[in-house]
Amino acid sequence: MVVVSQNWTIRELNSFSSKGCLETRRYPRPWRVEAVRKNIRPFHGRPIIAWPISAADDTGVFDHVIVSTAYPEIAEVAAHEGAEIPFLSPDALSND
Numbered sequence: 161m162v163v164v165s166q167n168w169t170i171r172e173l174n175s176f177s178s179k180g181c182l183e184t185r186r187y188p189r190p191w192r193v194e195a196v197r198k199n200i201r202p203f204h205g206r207p208i209i210a211w212p213i214s215a216a217d218d219t220g221v222f223d224h225v226i227v228s229t230a231y232p233e234i235a236e237v238a239a240h241e242g243a244e245i246p247f248l249s250p251d252a253l254s255n256d
Contacts, residue, residue, distance in 0.1 A: 199229075200237045209234065210241045217242055 199209040209227070216225045227238040230249040239245055 197231060197233060199234050207237050207241070209238055209243075213238060213241045213243045 200207045202208075203211070213225050213227070216222050225243045227235065227243040227245050228249055229235050229238070229245065230251060230253070232248065235245040235248060
């Protein structure tokens with residue numbers, strides 16, 4: 161499983177866990193200035209979020225690609241690109 165999140169950066173990737181999931185350590189970037197809904201802006205003919213989703217799919221390593229977002233617009237685009245969005249993140253957890 162790979163989690164693509166707009167609110168965190170993945171600094172370090174660990175090995176696969178015993179459950180077969182890719183473990184990650186995530187660190188917030190408090191100095192970051194958020195570009196509103198940047199992940200659905202076009203980049204070379206596709207939404208920005210489409211690139212990591214398709215890259216994860218193309219590896220053939222992952223059973224699921226899950227996107228974490230608080231925005232319905234981003235969730236819709238990610239779902240269209242083949243990702244799973246099990247829920248929208250609550251506003252209380254967003255760092256906007």
